[in-house]
Amino acid sequence: MASITKTKGRWQVRVRLKGHKLRCQTFDARRDAVAWAQETETALRKRSPAAEDARRLATKLTLRGVLQRYENEVTPSKRSAERERYMMRNLRAEPELVDKPIGDILASDISAWLSRRRQSVAEGTALREWCLLQHVFEVARRDWGVAVDNPLKEARRPRAASARERRLEPGEEDLLLEACGKARVSWLTPLVCLAIDTAMRQGELLSLTWADASADGKYVTLAGQLTKTAKARTVPLSPRNRRMLGALRPKNASSSDRIFPLTRNAVRLAWTRARERAGMPDLRFHDLRHEATSRFFEMGLDTMEVAAITGHETLQMLKRYAHLRTKTIAEKLKWPAERAL
Incomplete structure (x- = not known):
């Protein structure tokens, strides 16, 4: 500490x-004394044992080790741990970046890495990896x-990806469910139907247990620790x-058993094959959440009712998921009677 007298x-x-x-040190002006004291303290702290250890770590540790x-x-405590581990694997596959000491990595190294990633992944994927780094x-x-x-x-920073507007066109739902019905597993069709009708995320669907279903089977309850927003709904x-779900439930099922005891990878493989059979290779599983949200509005539910079902916390996010068809809106419009010209 500095003392000035x-x-x-x-x-x-x-x-x-x-x-x-x-x-x-002695000075004629107090402002010079204060400035010298601050500069001296800063210089001494930079040469402290702790600061030296921190600098050594920066030159010794590679980004791969970090x-x-x-x-x-850190990752195990996150709800998105599985997805983050996948991103980590992608990052470790970049030796030009991750094998450098962390203290030697410059903004130009990050820009070079980002340029390489953009050649093989979408802008949204690059942005998520950038935020993780x-x-x-x-x-x-x-x-x-x-x-x-x-x-x-x-x-x-990479630009945020534009919101997708992919919805099921007339007849596509029937084609998709027909393709799901040809899968070797019995759970794909109910899983897809739940996604279309409820707007639940894939992770939420896979976390459901039989205890989460109400006794009358009219609703399911998602606990807070299972949702993206950490709020139950x-x-x-x-x-x-x-x-x-009634047909899917085994006779000896325990209340703690998961309704869909599957891994994300199993769902990914089955979904990919089904959409290829249906002739919809551009359809993503998450697009079904957009479809369901849009249908809720087209059914006449208001914003608060839709948000209560989907779990969206802001109107802005809800707007990203609602893609209403102009035809449906036009049918709701009641124009005044035409006047004679």
Whole structure:
């Protein structure tokens, strides 16, 4: 700490810092004394043992090692842990970036990596990986004592992907369900029907247990720890949902058993084959959430009612998922009677 005292019309500065010798200096003006004290304290702290260790870590640790520690310590606590591990694998496949000491990585290295990624992935995927890298650097700097500047703060951020507007065209739902019915597994059709009718996310569907279904089968309850927003919600089921779940439930099923005891990879493979058979290779599973949300509005539900079912917390996000057909809107319009010209 610095102490500044006035002696015989001059200002005397003493800077004491643990691990360093006492520094003294005298000035005619107090502002000069304050400036010297601040500069001296900053310089001494930079030469402290802790700062030296932090600098050594930055030159010793590679980004690959930091990514592995992040995956071991930070990723498991996230709801998106499985997806994040997949992104980690993609990042580790970039030796030009991840094998460099973390303290040597510059904004230009990030830009070069981003340029390579854009050649093989969509802009949205590059943005998610960019955001993950940014958080990795921040955790290393703030929590792990690595003396490193975050190069992603200087690198150009990828643009957010445009909202998709893919909906099921007339006749496509029948084609899709017919293709699902030809799958070797019995769970694909009810899974897809639930997605179309409820707007539940794939992760939410896969987390459902038989205890989450109401006794009368009219709705399911999603616990807060299973939803993206960490808030519980109740989702009504259509008659076909109730019928399919009733047929799907084993006689000896326990209340704690998952309704769809599947991995995301199993769903991905079955879904990919089904959409190819249906002739809809551009259809994503998440598009079914857009379809369901849009249908709720077309059924006449208001914004609050739709949000209660889908779990959207803001009107802006809800608008991204609602793609209303102009024909449906036109049928609701009641024009005044034409006047004679």
